[in-house]
Amino acid sequence: MFELHGRTALVTGAGRHVGRRIAEVLAEAGAAVAVNDIDRGRAEETAEALIAAGGKAAAVPGDITDPETVAAIVRRTGELLGPVDILVNNAGIPAGGSKWGAQFGDTSPEDWSPLIQLNVMAVLHCTHAVLPHMRDQGYGRLIHIVSDSARAGMPGLAVYGAAKAAAAAFSRCLATEVGRAGITSNCVSLGTIPPAETPPEVLQKLARGYPAGRTGTPDDIAPTVLWLASQEASWVTGQTVSVNGGWLTT
Secondary structure, eight states: OOOOTTOEEEETTTTSHHHHHHHHHHHHTTOEEEEOOSSHHHHHHHHHHHHHTTOEEEEOOOOTTSHHHHHHHHHHHHHHTOSOSEEEEOOOSOSSSSOTTOOGGGOOHHHHHHHHIIIIIHHHHHHHHHHHHHHHHTOEEEEEEEEGGGTSOOTTOHHHHHHHHHHHHHHHHHHHHHGGGTEEEEEEEEOOOOOTTOOHHHHHHHHTTOTTSSOOOHHHHHHHHHHHHSGGGTTOOSOEEEESTTSOOO
16 A cells, blocks of 8 residues: 555655655655755755665755746756656745744734745645646646644734645645546645654643644654555545644544
């Protein structure tokens, strides 16, 4: 089950954390993986690790908020690995350029722009770039990583939550447009996935809101992405699958 030999996957933001684990799992299932990250070093290191583990991969770094760069990334992926069959829009909130956690009234348009550009516009750019090949071949998997903050009102996350909600709505609408072309479009909605270096006392505090008794890890997310990328999920489209330790149950 969940075998991806002969398929090419492009994973954005795959240089570290959740994106890297997704890339690893897809490669383990047999996909050729194009590793995108805005940081060239991270992209190259991840691609080299996938190859060392016996997979097929290539680094395709670049800023996916720029449509011309996205077009070049998709072309380069085709040259190195083959046309994109599976797109995982994983890249999310930028490491800087926003007032994370600030009340909306204390922010400005300059703070909102990075969130909208990366969480919404980059998703549109990447999806638009891979659709022609998917339509031509009658097969494709579009998987968008979103956040439960799109469904739950949370202080300090108004613009971030709005951006993730926009990506989820885009995915649902797109599913109705491309389904008859053999293309599925789904979201994986995340709860809290702290970085590996998060102190234990912080993890314990964060875990209090989770019925599962802990926060998530990249290992919790990647198998769901693999399932949605597989033939076994061919009749699943227009859905948002929450992987959140029970934090939200509706």
